[in-house]
Amino acid sequence: MLTIGDMELFHIIRNWFANLFRPKALHGELDEEMEHHLSMTIDKKVAEGMSSNLAKKAALKEFGSVERLRDECQDAWGTRFLLDTVSDIRFAARQLIKSKGYLAVTILTIAMCSGLNVSIYRYVHAWIVKPFDYPNAEEVVAVGKIWKKQRNKVGAISPLSFTEIEREARSFKAIGLVDSDDNVGVVVPNGSAFVADVMLITPGIWDVAGVKPLLSSTFTRGSVEEGHDKVAVIGYQIWQSRFGGSVNVIGKQIRLDDSEHTIIGVMPDRFNILYPNRTMWLPRKESSHEMKEANRESNSHRVIARLNEGVGISQAQVELDHSPLCLRGAAFLWESG
Amino acid sequence: MTKHIFPQGALELVIIRVLQGTANHGWGIAQKIHLISNDVLKVEEGSLYPALARMVQKGWIKAEWGTSENNRRAKYYSLTKLGQKRLNSEKQNWEAMVAAIAVILGTEC
Structure with missing residues (x-):
């Protein structure tokens, strides 16, 4: 299913191509629109009792710089860059030929x-x-619905499909889901607040990454199911900048939005999962609403997995192609991470 | 009364809302925003038309020529299904952002 962003991209590209061939028409239409705008403003001012001449002057003054407006519209149409570039190339070519x-x-x-x-x-x-050195990175794969129209890009899947793959697929030693929603939280440690990019993940992600925390531990499925879900693992940068790199950070309480979380671990420098800007990881629990069959196609989250030893991508592909998962309308494919 | 200029991104959101259910030309959109906000929000022409161009480019709105109240040719903008979807998602983002800023402003740093 196409997202809003995909559809917007389609429109932008289509309109950009269309605009390239009609720059004069676009300018003509804009001029006509501006004239209409001015005439409406003048009519209004005249109706309010202003003389025609004064109304015209006042309307033009209110309207502001027409050139700036034209430039900004050109930026919006996407034609300015191209026309400027063509003009620059022509000038450069003339100079070089001389x-x-x-x-x-x-x-x-x-x-x-x-x-x-x-x-x-x-x-x-x-x-x-210095890209982070993930152990046996070649075993890490992306799992998701394949978009054949987008060069077989591996897309997002729903939490329901994820739980089924997690339960049934035998090709993976670990698998986890990354919540794709932007979660920006306000963190308040010891009364001072800062904003952090927070990522919600299922505990399996830690096994997929295969990276040990620099300090203490991460959360596991067991610990989350036992109710220890108000925990947070923080990144190296936050640890240094907000907690002074102190080892006493473990066990500290932080308030994230409206709930208290305990810091249980610090990840090494440059560690990240899919989205480099995220600096804090919290456990994600699937809701009963997400597990309803009606939400099977709510494909909005990314899933990564680590292949079992000795299992290649093609073997894993065969397993999923012949599993009941496909019959339920979920055709999965993966690519090397 | 002090008139406020729109913060980044908010103008598009307000334009989509104003175009819900009825097509309108640029001048009409500016007037409607002015009226609905009780003269608090002022849309500069220099911001309005580039914003409309960007929105057409993204497929949020479409433009068609028609005849306006003063019998002149005018470009009428109307909301597309994509624009409606964008309004729904942006509204949530906007509310979350406003809430987050309110928290920050209310916190002693």
Whole structure:
């Protein structure tokens, strides 16, 4: 099922292409709209008792800068960037053709800079970006509904489908769901508040990630089911910036929105799950409403899993293709994480 | 009375709401917002038309030419199904954001 964002993207691309071929018509229509707007304002002011001349002056003053309005509309149509670029390229081409020596130097400079950028990128990636080293990352796969119209992209699935895969699929040693909703929470430790990007996850995510916390522990299915669900695992950055990197952070109470949570663990630096900006992880519990058959197609959450040892992606694919899960209308596919 | 300019993103939300059930031209939309808000909210023309262009681009509203009250050709905007869906989701986001800001403003840091 297409999301609102997908549909908007479709409209933006379609309208952008349409606009590229009718820039003059767009400007003409905008001019006519502005004229209409001014005429309505003038009529209103005249009806209120102002003279025609004064009304016109006042309406133009209220309207403000027409050029700025045109520029902003061009940005909205998506044509400005292209028209500016074409104009710049034409100018550059004319300048280069005038001087062949300058053209040779330009080509040489671009070639050298490209090579240099590739080298710099390698160093930056290795020494500065430092991607987190997840153990046996090749075992981690995305599980979800496949979007054939979007180059077989693995999409989101519903909590109901997730619980069925978690219960029935044998190809995975661990599987977990990541709530895709944006959860921004206001955290209040010791009376001082800050805003944190919070991620709700099922406990299986910790096993999928396979990363041990830097301090203490994470939550498990058992602990959550026993009622220890008001807990939080925090990221390294928050631990450093908000708790001074103190080991006493474990067991501290934080108030998140309206409920109290206990910090039970701190994850290592640069650790993240799917969404790099999230800095706090809380247990997610499925609701009885989500488990209703009517909500099977509420495909809005991401699922990742870790393959069992010795099981390849194709084997796991075969298992799910021939499982009753597919018969229930849920065709799943995965890709390497 | 002090007139308030719209914060980022709020103008689109208000335009969609104003277009619910009835098509209108740019001037009419600005007037309606002005009236409904009891003269508190003022829509600058320089913000209104780019916002309308962005919304047409995203498919939230569609535009058709018609004849206005003063017998002139005017572009009438109406809400699409996608715009209605966007209003529903943005309304929730907006309410959550306002609540979060209220919490922050009410907290001693």
